[in-house]
Amino acid sequence: MKTQINVRINGQERTDEVEPRLLLIHYLREVIGLKGPHIGCETSICGACTVALNGKTVKSCALLAVQADGQDIVTVEGLATDGQLHPVQEAFWNEHGLQCGFCTPGMLMTTRELIERNPQPTDEEIRHGLEGNLCRCTGYQHIVNAVKSAAAKVGG
Amino acid sequence: MIPQEFNYSRPGTVQEAVDLLADNDAKVLAGGMSLIPLMKLRLSAPEHLVDLGRIPDLTRITENGGCLHLGALLTHHQVATSALVQEKCPLIAETAAHIGDAQVRNMGTLGGSAAHADPAADYPAALCALEAKVRLVRRNSERLVDIGDFFVDALTTDVEPDEIITELILPVEEAGTGVSYQKLRQPASGFAIVGVAARVRISGGKIAMARVGVTGLGATAYRATGVEALLEGSEGSQDDVAKASAAVDEGVDALSDLHASSDYRRHVARVFTARAIQAAL
Numbered sequence: 001m002k003t004q005i006n007v008r009i010n011g012q013e014r015t016d017e018v019e020p021r022l023l024l025i026h027y028l029r030e031v032i033g034l035k036g037p038h039i040g041c042e043t044s045i046c047g048a049c050t051v052a053l054n055g056k057t058v059k060s061c062a063l064l065a066v067q068a069d070g071q072d073i074v075t076v077e078g079l080a081t082d083g084q085l086h087p088v089q090e091a092f093w094n095e096h097g098l099q100c101g102f103c104t105p106g107m108l109m110t111t112r113e114l115i116e117r118n119p120q121p122t123d124e125e126i127r128h129g130l131e132g133n134l135c136r137c138t139g140y141q142h143i144v145n146a147v148k149s150a151a152a153k154v155g156g
Numbered sequence: 157m158i159p160q161e162f163n164y165s166r167p168g169t170v171q172e173a174v175d176l177l178a179d180n181d182a183k184v185l186a187g188g189m190s191l192i193p194l195m196k197l198r199l200s201a202p203e204h205l206v207d208l209g210r211i212p213d214l215t216r217i218t219e220n221g222g223c224l225h226l227g228a229l230l231t232h233h234q235v236a237t238s239a240l241v242q243e244k245c246p247l248i249a250e251t252a253a254h255i256g257d258a259q260v261r262n263m264g265t266l267g268g269s270a271a272h273a274d275p276a277a278d279y280p281a282a283l284c285a286l287e288a289k290v291r292l293v294r295r296n297s298e299r300l301v302d303i304g305d306f307f308v309d310a311l312t313t314d315v316e317p318d319e320i321i322t323e324l325i326l327p328v329e330e331a332g333t334g335v336s337y338q339k340l341r342q343p344a345s346g347f348a349i350v351g352v353a354a355r356v357r358i359s360g361g362k363i364a365m366a367r368v369g370v371t372g373l374g375a376t377a378y379r380a381t382g383v384e385a386l387l388e389g390s391e392g393s394q395d396d397v398a399k400a401s402a403a404v405d406e407g408v409d410a411l412s413d414l415h416a417s418s419d420y421r422r423h424v425a426r427v428f429t430a431r432a433i434q435a436a437l
Contacts, residue, residue, distance in 0.1 A: 001163065003164060019161070020161075020162060020163070020164035020205070021158060021159040021160070021161055021162060021195075023158070023159075023192075023196075026158075042157045042196070043157075043193060043196075044189070044192075044193055044260070045344065045345070047257070047259060050259055053262075056233070056262040057258060057259050057262060058259050058262055058263050059259045059260070059263075062188060062189060062192045062193060062263070063188060063192070063263070064164075064188070064192065066164055066166070066207070067185075067188065067207065067209060069166075110258060110259070113258065114258070129258055130258075131257040131258070131346065132256070132257025132258050132259045132260065133257075
């Protein structure tokens with residue numbers, strides 16, 4: 001039996017009928033058509049599916065779409081405003097914080113929350129903060145640099 | 157990896173939730189960090205899910221009668237970062253900060269972790285060291301269960317199918333009590349290979365109170381009462397701590413898996429018990 005959900009996604013209100021078993025990642029990718037959040041491991045380890053739910057990062061492969069009913073969702077597509085990259089996106093670009101790019105949407109979302117909670121993170125705090133996001137290309141050093149650069153930008 | 161079909165209810169109060177559980181063959185959904193992955197793998201296939209995620213009463217933090225009452229639906233992030241919890245019961249806050257990763261800590265809940273009773277979960281070590289009490293509510297009745305009676309076996313607790321955990325009750329730490337949670341982290345999953353939570357209070361140059369909770373070593377978390385007895389009354393010298401820590405695996409049937417053999421786990425348990433006690437002293 002389908003259930004009606006109302007959500008705000010990247011600032012847009014949506015109402016949809018969904019099966020309770022529909023995972024949030026499938027709702028975002030297949031119903032809404034937002035292909036930014038990626039399906040990597042599907043076991044809630046890799047973090048490629050990370051989105052913000054009411055401002056808090058979550059793994060959308062381990063959430064039901066019905067759990068997001070009435071809530072605010074931001075995906076990587078919602079980071080840039082008016083064609084301007086978000087400072088976190090700019091920092092990843094400038095610091096070469098990606099190679100293949102598959103993990104990047106999740107990295108960007110987690111980084112946004114990380115520097116919001118801790119505006120001047122140390123290398124160790126960055127690595128701890130990104131434990132839920134795996135990258136198989138970069139060896140992480142450039143990602144850590146990008147997070148530091150983003151923190152400096154956002155912090156002014 | 158799509159779960160089997162199920163009916164879904166999202167009650168707004170504890171009463172509605174326990175009524176739904178009394179009238180249906182249903183399973184409780186809290187943060188879903190353990191249950192949803194199991195449902196995706198179809199290791200769990202409930203016919204009906206009762207989502208507790210929107211019950212305001214279950215996310216309260218209150219202090220009452222020398223105890224901290226933590227609502228079962230508090231996320232790990234909330235427990236880790238609450239100023240009141242950090243001040244009154246620092247062990248549970250420190251432990252919460254060690255769980256999983258940032259995204260899991262934003263969704264996963266205290267009550268959900270306790271109810272899942274994963275033998276490698278972090279919270280149970282602290283809950284044992286704190287001698288927590290668990291409030292269980294069902295239609296028309298409620299009861300308090302000591303944490304020692306709560307964990308029955310791996311993934312098995314004393315909670316009946318029609319009951320929900322509403323809160324965990326923890327003691328407010330007396331002045332002069334040191335606490336620490338030390339864990340050997342399985343690098344891929346973040347779960348504890350072994351985790352040890354310690355509380356130690358010194359009075360007049362001697363250890364007046366010691367509580368040690370252990371997760372990861374046996375099928376359930378437990379209080380290492382042998383370690384506690386050896387510590388209490390001692391001066392807490394390095395030698396005292398080493399001797400006491402050697403008792404941590406007494407009478408425990410140690411788990412073995414591809415990450416750690418039972419002998420290795422026993423060794424790690426002794427080392428991490430000593431570290432946790434030293435850090436708490």
